[in-house]
Structures are given as C-alpha cells and as structure tokens.
Amino acid sequence: MITKNNNLNLVDIGSISEENSDEGEPPLGTIIAILPKHGLRLPIYEKNLMSLPSVIPNKNHGFPISNKSAKFYHKHFPGSTKINWGNWKWQLRNRIRTLKQLETFVTLSNTEREILEKRGKLGKLPISITPYYASLLDERNGKQSIRRSVIPVIDELKITQEESFDPLGEDTTRPVNGIIHRYPDRALFLATSFCSVNCRYCTRSRVVGHVTKKQKTGFADWQDSIDYIQAHTEIRDVIISGGDPLTLSDKQLDWLLSGLSEIKHLEIIRIGSKIPAVLPQRITKKLLKILQKYKPLYLSLHFTHPDEITEETREACNRLADAGIPLGSQTVLLKGINDSVPIMKKLFHELLKIRVRPYYLYQCDLIEGSSHFRTSVEKGLEIIKGLRGHTSGYAIPHYVIDAPGGGGKIPILPEYYIGRNGNQVMLKNYQDKIYSYYDPVSEQKSKKLKVGICYDLKEDYKNMGYSNEDIAEFDKIETIEAIENSLKELGYETDRIGNIHNLVHLLHNGKKWDLVFNIAEGLHGISRESQVPSLLDAYGIPSTFSSSTIHSLSQHKGLVKHVLKDKGIPTAAFHVVENVEDIENINLEFPLFAKPVAEGSSKGVTATSKIKDKETLHQTVKDLLVKFQQAVLVEEFLPGREFTIGIVGTGSEAKALGVLEVFISKNAEQEIYSYANKQNYEEMIHYTIATDIEAQKSADIAIKAWKALGCRDGGRIDMRLDKNGVPNFIEVNTLAGLNPNDSDLPILCRHMGIPYTKLIQMIMDSAVKRLTPVMQ
Ligand code: SF4
CATH class of the missing domain: 3.40.50 (Rossmann fold)
Structure with missing residues (x-):
C-alpha cells in the first residue's frame, strides 16, 4: 500500500474545466468517479466530446505549424485559429470519427467505403484520426502508407484461423485489471483505454476499440495497479501504456508518476506513446516540466513511416530530448506501408536526427483482421539484413516477434553466427563473407567436430x-x-x-x-x-x-529435366527412351544428342552422341541401351556456348562461385564435352572464366535451378546456350568432383582465385549450419 499518495494534493484535480485548464489539461469529460483513498475525480473522455465548441482559446500557443497543416486547417476548419490548431485538446475534440466527417477530408476508395458503410453493424475498431494527422493524409490516394494505417479497408473484416482477439494472451497475465505482469521484473500499467488515433493494426484494439467494461482500463483501476506493484518487490521497471498515456491530463499524469515514483523498489518508469507522431501539440512546456520531475523516465514512441516525421513531430521530440528524456521508438512492420529497406532506413535515419533511438521493429501480431498488414518473417529479416552493415548500428532496431500466447518478445536475427568448431566460432558478416573468430572454451566444449x-x-x-x-x-x-x-x-x-x-x-x-x-x-x-x-x-x-x-x-537426367521444366527452368526438348521400340516415338528436331540417362563423368558421351538423322539415331540409342543397360536421354542439340557453374550454399544462401566456359581443342572430339575429352582434359579442353551477360544469365538460371531442386552445400550445374542464345539447363552435379587438380569445381575455384581449402570451408559452413542446434 502506498502511503505517500495520501499526501498528494488531489483536490485540485477534480475541477477540470476549460477556463482553468490551460494548455496542459485533459479534454473535458464527465466526472464519473472519485478514488476513495485519494479523492481523485475521474473524467471520462468519450462522452459529449463532439458536441463541444471547436474553437477553444489557448493561453500558450507557439507550437509550429507546417505549411501543409496550415493549408489543411484553413480549408477544413475555416472558423478556427492557429491557436486552436496548436491546442492538443482542440485536436482531440475535433477528431475524425465518422464516415461523414472522413468524406469531407478524403475521397474514399471502394475498399475504404465498403468497410466504413458496414462498420457500425460489425462493431470493429472505431476510427479516430486527429485533424493534425489527417492533414498528413493524401486526399486521393487510398494506398498512401500512413492513410492505410488509420483508415480501414474491407480486408479488416477477414479473420484468419491463426488470428485472435488477444493474440499475446495479455488477458491471462492480468493479476489485476490494470496490470499485465508477464516478465518477472517488469510490469505493464494499463493507464487508459483511450488513444487519440486508432491504428488499424493495434494489438490492443480490444482495449481501445468498442470494449466491454471488463476490457476497459483506466482511473478506476489505478489504485489496485499501484497496490499490486507496491506488493511485488521484484518489479523494478514499469511501462505505462494503454491506450495512450500521454492523452491523460497533466495533473493525472503527475499524480500517477508521483505515485509510482514513491515505490522504493521501482527503478525506472517508461511511457509508451504515439503522441509525438499523431498529436505532437500535446508536448507542451507544462507537460515537460512534469515529466522532468521523475527520473529515470523513458519514452517509447510509436512511429510507422517517415511521412510522420514532420516539422511538428521534430519540435515535439526535440522538446522531449532537450528536457533530458531518453527516447526510443517502436515500429510495427506492415505490408504495403513500411516493408522495404529504403523506407525503414529513411524512418530510422529521420528518427535519429530527432534523437529518437530505433528500439523495436515488431512483426505484426496475429490480431483479428490484420492479415492484409502482415509480412513474412523473411521480409523482416531481409530488412534487418539490408540495414546491418549498411547504416550505423544506432539506426537498427531489434526485430522481434511477440510470441503468441504470452511467450514474450523473441528477437529474430539473420544468421550471423554459423556455429562453433572447437576454439573457432564461425561468423558471417553483412556481405555473407565467412570469418572465424578464436574463442577458447572449456575443454569439454572445445572438443573438435x-x-x-x-x-x-x-x-x-x-x-x-x-x-x-x-x-x-x-x-x-x-x-x-x-x-x-x-x-x-x-x-x-x-x-x-x-x-x-x-x-x-x-x-x-x-x-x-x-x-x-x-x-x-x-x-x-x-x-x-x-x-x-x-x-x-x-x-x-x-x-x-x-x-x-x-x-x-539428379542422377536421373530425364526426371530432373521434367522437374525443372515444371519449375520454369529452360531446358532442351527431350525424350527418355526406355527400349528399342520406344525410339520410334522420338519426335524432336534434329540434330539431337543422346547419352545414358544416369551416368556421370560424361560416360557414354562420344563423338557419335550428336545425331544428325534418323538412321544414326536408331543405331546410337540402341548401342547405348545395350552398353549401359539403362534408359537413354535424347534431347535437341544445343549449338551454343557451354558453361559449368560452381555453386556453394543452400537455399536462399546459395551463390554462384563463378562461370567456367568449356572450349574444345581442335584435335579433340568436336562440339562435345565427351568422356574422352574429359579424361584428357589437359590437351583437349581449355577453360576460361566467363563474365559476360550470357554467362551471368546462365549463372542466374543455374542458381534458380539449384534452389528449385533444393540442392545443398556445393556442386555444379552445366548450362548450354540454344540457337537463340538462351541458357538451357543440361545437368546438375550434386556430388561434384573434388580432385584439386582435375575436377571442374576446383578448377573453377582456381581460376577465380579461391583456394581449395576455402572451397571445402564453404561446403562445410553450409553443412555445419544444419548441426548448429546439436553443437550448442
Ligand atoms: S497508438 Fe498504440 S494503443 Fe493506440 S491505437 Fe495505435 S497501436 Fe493501438
């Protein structure tokens, strides 16, 4: 129980009126309750707000107004003044909350209109947009990022199987109505259910939307919440959240901060708020004076898009930073709104410029009706990867998934730690280059793999x-x-x-x-x-x-062509001949090329493999069927350049090491990389690294084929150009030869300046990643 609160002069708080409210008071409300212990009178915001006059005098103006906002209020609020516009209470009173109001500001798209017309019936998260934030919206473009974050579209009505009303299981970790206590040493204080703007993806829409009495939190819960924190000495950090706590009046905030500051074991207080982005006028000098009294106090600000960093927002954040309040930001990753590296980079750079440190990037929670906003986790990783190493570390937040059901925030990182091998830790940098770092560990752990x-x-x-x-x-x-x-x-x-x-x-x-x-x-x-x-x-x-x-x-050269053809990889037209009778069914354009369907090292490939007419076709295929006792692959001959592409890595990390062009010497079997030519490669063949556009295209297609097949760690893909210069897949070698002198892959590496041991290291690095959980 807190005794100090009894000494607070709370009598002043109750008589909130426009006359004495000054710039820092809350919006007018109807007094609905008085806290018994402290005599704190509790106003309720929602009632009668829209019926109040829209022009309200303000003694202390001076908040900057950008040209864009100025034009907007002249156009849409002709009866108001700069003073009104700069008054946060005026902004709250004039929030846009109905379809009718919205239509006066923007031209609604079909998907917006559709949901807005149904909204009343369906009781989804209400609309709330401050005039200031409305002034940032594009009047005509329904796809504008920040407009999408506050104006609903019909997709909001789609609820997927995985989504729920309370995806984080917050309601199951509420020991008292106003507290979420999930981590041992931290607690979330739900100070209000009110927000100035309703974000369409809000995780707490059940608290800030059309809520039942049970879900609503506010003043009536404060005493219980404070008592709970007082009784739980393990709580050292409290986050005041909601709703948006900065929509509380100065006196209410002062009372709350003062009460919490009296709790001896509480080391820090944080406030979560979107106010500087949506209602920057709230950051008044009077508010700053209050916040400055309580230290250490941190602010976690919610930003979505660089369009939110306006002259007004800069002023609000600079005021807070000048007051010595540490500022961090939280951003939700949202499809079509901020899901790109350039947008995120710009947002984080702009935030740093106004002294807000990007802190969390959240994967969009599985809240009902939010699937149209949710990106894949890979997209989040791609963004973090696009930032790390490419901008200062201060501009990179932690990318986290708030685990469904209350598991807490789980950081997600691209794979920079590959694994350990004895005293070496294998690491990957932002350019995907592998480094080993000497890190001696205990004898048992340093056991070599x-x-x-x-x-x-x-x-x-x-x-x-x-x-x-x-x-x-x-x-x-x-x-x-x-x-x-x-x-x-x-x-x-x-x-x-x-x-x-x-x-x-x-x-x-x-x-x-x-x-x-x-x-x-x-x-x-x-x-x-x-x-x-x-x-x-x-x-x-x-x-x-x-x-x-x-x-x-891959061993079956016919089946693998079927699969890759199905995956859209170009490959020459072909026929797999199972027996002599089947030769008659070949319906391909001469010249053709025949080889055993499942041999390696060019076995069965000779000068006669290129077939110009039907008669030779019959004989060659028959000979191959007899000699190799397996089916024969017959395909249309590709007359162009032949490349072999060395590949290392698995899945999205697979990369081409280089493209080796195969040239046949004059004294060799012509046009064909035959068994004889391969066996005497030093005289018959010469290789060159190719980097021209045809070689690059071949490498791109080879990587696509590698990924499409799900090949791992290392190998080779052979490609040949057709008569039109299009690279065609010939075959994949999933167990490429590794003789350091004679095999194509090490030859390619040699030409590329990659030492043999480095090649083995890249193969091992890829394979070891599959062991990481075991090694740890
Ligand atoms: S500011 Fe936060 S709590 Fe308020 S509606 Fe937006 S996401 Fe929800």
Whole structure:
C-alpha cells in the first residue's frame, strides 16, 4: 500500500474545466468517479466530446505549424485559429470519427467505403484520426502508407484461423485489471483505454476499440495497479501504456508518476506513446516540466513511416530530448506501408536526427483482421539484413516477434553466427563473407567436430577387377588427402571411412561421427549416389551435400529435366527412351544428342552422341541401351556456348562461385564435352572464366535451378546456350568432383582465385549450419 499518495494534493484535480485548464489539461469529460483513498475525480473522455465548441482559446500557443497543416486547417476548419490548431485538446475534440466527417477530408476508395458503410453493424475498431494527422493524409490516394494505417479497408473484416482477439494472451497475465505482469521484473500499467488515433493494426484494439467494461482500463483501476506493484518487490521497471498515456491530463499524469515514483523498489518508469507522431501539440512546456520531475523516465514512441516525421513531430521530440528524456521508438512492420529497406532506413535515419533511438521493429501480431498488414518473417529479416552493415548500428532496431500466447518478445536475427568448431566460432558478416573468430572454451566444449569421410577409391575397385570406365567417377587417393588436409586445417578432427561397405561395418560396430563428408558415388543402381546419405540418415548422422532424394533425382537426367521444366527452368526438348521400340516415338528436331540417362563423368558421351538423322539415331540409342543397360536421354542439340557453374550454399544462401566456359581443342572430339575429352582434359579442353551477360544469365538460371531442386552445400550445374542464345539447363552435379587438380569445381575455384581449402570451408559452413542446434 502506498502511503505517500495520501499526501498528494488531489483536490485540485477534480475541477477540470476549460477556463482553468490551460494548455496542459485533459479534454473535458464527465466526472464519473472519485478514488476513495485519494479523492481523485475521474473524467471520462468519450462522452459529449463532439458536441463541444471547436474553437477553444489557448493561453500558450507557439507550437509550429507546417505549411501543409496550415493549408489543411484553413480549408477544413475555416472558423478556427492557429491557436486552436496548436491546442492538443482542440485536436482531440475535433477528431475524425465518422464516415461523414472522413468524406469531407478524403475521397474514399471502394475498399475504404465498403468497410466504413458496414462498420457500425460489425462493431470493429472505431476510427479516430486527429485533424493534425489527417492533414498528413493524401486526399486521393487510398494506398498512401500512413492513410492505410488509420483508415480501414474491407480486408479488416477477414479473420484468419491463426488470428485472435488477444493474440499475446495479455488477458491471462492480468493479476489485476490494470496490470499485465508477464516478465518477472517488469510490469505493464494499463493507464487508459483511450488513444487519440486508432491504428488499424493495434494489438490492443480490444482495449481501445468498442470494449466491454471488463476490457476497459483506466482511473478506476489505478489504485489496485499501484497496490499490486507496491506488493511485488521484484518489479523494478514499469511501462505505462494503454491506450495512450500521454492523452491523460497533466495533473493525472503527475499524480500517477508521483505515485509510482514513491515505490522504493521501482527503478525506472517508461511511457509508451504515439503522441509525438499523431498529436505532437500535446508536448507542451507544462507537460515537460512534469515529466522532468521523475527520473529515470523513458519514452517509447510509436512511429510507422517517415511521412510522420514532420516539422511538428521534430519540435515535439526535440522538446522531449532537450528536457533530458531518453527516447526510443517502436515500429510495427506492415505490408504495403513500411516493408522495404529504403523506407525503414529513411524512418530510422529521420528518427535519429530527432534523437529518437530505433528500439523495436515488431512483426505484426496475429490480431483479428490484420492479415492484409502482415509480412513474412523473411521480409523482416531481409530488412534487418539490408540495414546491418549498411547504416550505423544506432539506426537498427531489434526485430522481434511477440510470441503468441504470452511467450514474450523473441528477437529474430539473420544468421550471423554459423556455429562453433572447437576454439573457432564461425561468423558471417553483412556481405555473407565467412570469418572465424578464436574463442577458447572449456575443454569439454572445445572438443573438435569429428568428421568422417566417405568415398569410393579407384584403387580399391581396380583391385576387384572393375574397368577404368566402370570406376571413372571414383576418386584418386590425392582427392581424399586434399579433403582431409583441408578439414584438418579448418580445425576438424577427421576419420577416413571409405566406401559403403566399410561404413556398414563401422556403423554396425557402433561408430559415430558428428558429420560425414560424403563423396562416395556408389556403384550399383540409378540411386547409387543416395545410398551413403540414406544409410547415414538411418543412423541419424548428418552428411554434407544434398539429401538422398535430391541425389537420386539428379542422377536421373530425364526426371530432373521434367522437374525443372515444371519449375520454369529452360531446358532442351527431350525424350527418355526406355527400349528399342520406344525410339520410334522420338519426335524432336534434329540434330539431337543422346547419352545414358544416369551416368556421370560424361560416360557414354562420344563423338557419335550428336545425331544428325534418323538412321544414326536408331543405331546410337540402341548401342547405348545395350552398353549401359539403362534408359537413354535424347534431347535437341544445343549449338551454343557451354558453361559449368560452381555453386556453394543452400537455399536462399546459395551463390554462384563463378562461370567456367568449356572450349574444345581442335584435335579433340568436336562440339562435345565427351568422356574422352574429359579424361584428357589437359590437351583437349581449355577453360576460361566467363563474365559476360550470357554467362551471368546462365549463372542466374543455374542458381534458380539449384534452389528449385533444393540442392545443398556445393556442386555444379552445366548450362548450354540454344540457337537463340538462351541458357538451357543440361545437368546438375550434386556430388561434384573434388580432385584439386582435375575436377571442374576446383578448377573453377582456381581460376577465380579461391583456394581449395576455402572451397571445402564453404561446403562445410553450409553443412555445419544444419548441426548448429546439436553443437550448442
Ligand atoms: S497508438 Fe498504440 S494503443 Fe493506440 S491505437 Fe495505435 S497501436 Fe493501438
């Protein structure tokens, strides 16, 4: 119980009238109650406001009026004076609240008119716009950002399944009517249900809208609220909110702040308000004097769009800052209103200029009828990413989601922390460049990540009697050594596993790894590349590169073309021939190109692969069917330049490392990147990095294809230009060769000046992100 309040001189407060109100008094109201302990008389705002005269004298004017506002009040309030306009009570009395009033200020769009005509019946959040804020609205453009924030549209009537009346579960954390107590050391003091402007996305529309007695909060609850805070010594920070507390009269605010200041364990007081944006005239010198008495007092101001930073708002914020009151801002991310980097950057820059520190950027809560305002979380992350590193840290707020059901504010950040590897913390900067930071941790935590390496070694299979062509895709020992050395250099503990047979044996004996770096191509079956990842999946062991599903799909050159064609990626017209009879069904334009449907390393691609007539087609396809015992892909020949695009990363973070153009030497099999040419690539092929427009377009399409398929970590996509110069997808290599000297991806990196270890690091960085929860 507070004893000091009994000493407050509250007798003065009750007799609020226009004559003695001065600039700092509240709008007139009907006195409805008297707090028993303190004798505080409680006015109610809503009653009879609109019937009051609109011209009210004001002893203390001097608030600036911008030209825009001046023109507006001359036009729409011809009987009023500058003094009236600069008086916050006059502004409150002349709020725009009906369709009829609104129509005199703006030309309503169909969607605005539709809801406004229905509104009365449906009882949604009422309209309230101060004349000052109305002067900032575009008279004709219904899509103007700030106009959308205060004038409803028909979409407001759409209530989605996820939305609710009280999405944050505030009503379940109200120990007394006027207090929300969710965090242990902080409490929200609901001082009033009144707001000067009703924002269409308001989380507390249940409190500030057409509310029941139960939902309404105000003076009648103050004593209980103060008693509650007094009794809860763990509360060190109180946020006075509502509604908008700065719509209270000076004396009421003074009384409340004084009462709260008397609570010994209360360390700071904050006030949440949108007043400087919608009714800056409220920041009177008298109000400042009151606020200055109570320290430390912080103001959390609500801003939505840079259009709100006017001459008047600047004056209000500068007055508050000059009075020594720390100012922070809160902004709700709203679709079509402020959901872009340039708008947010401008808003935050403008706020800093008036000494308001951007504090929170809120994801729009799941309040009923707000789906038309809600962006994806990715949009919020995109905005934060577009700010971090691109402007000063002071201009970047915390992007938070207020967890549904009362979980509190959860900060959402783009992924700058990738993970830990022993004593190195892997970090990503604003340009997506990866850095490691030395951060020694306790012995147990500094345990290195154990990485197994799976591979098919040529030598092992040669000793079993397989031909060179059978094992063309398999690796030389130098590849395994290069990968292992790089992993060690990057700080990983390595363990050579070898092929799938060794893996089965080791798993059977209970061996485990944190991650397996898998380059095993497999020997049998069309899904051979997916066998090791599938086996590891079964044991819950993550592996590098794409999932087994994507390996299988990519291995089938026909199926993958079907999927990408469906996703709108250009690829040459094709036919998958299953048997000799099927050759007759090919209906493609010559010249054609034929290859086995599921081989790698250009196996089955020879000088005869390019087919000019029906007769050769029959023979070539028949030979391939017999030799490779699998279907044959026949596609229209692409006569243009051939590129291979190196890619690292997963999903939205996938990026092209470069574009390698393949040139066939004069003494090589012409026009085709054949098996023979590949095997003797040093004489037959030469490569150049291409950066021209065709190469860039090819890279763009390759990245689209990579993302469309859901490929991960690293690999290559081959593209070729058609006769019109359009890049066409040829094939994707989800297990690209990693021989440091001979394989296309390391060759590309070499040409791009990317060291081999850096390539392995980028692949690992992408894979390790999937482990982060486990590592922590
Ligand atoms: S100022 Fe805040 S409480 Fe008032 S209507 Fe707007 S969002 Fe709601």
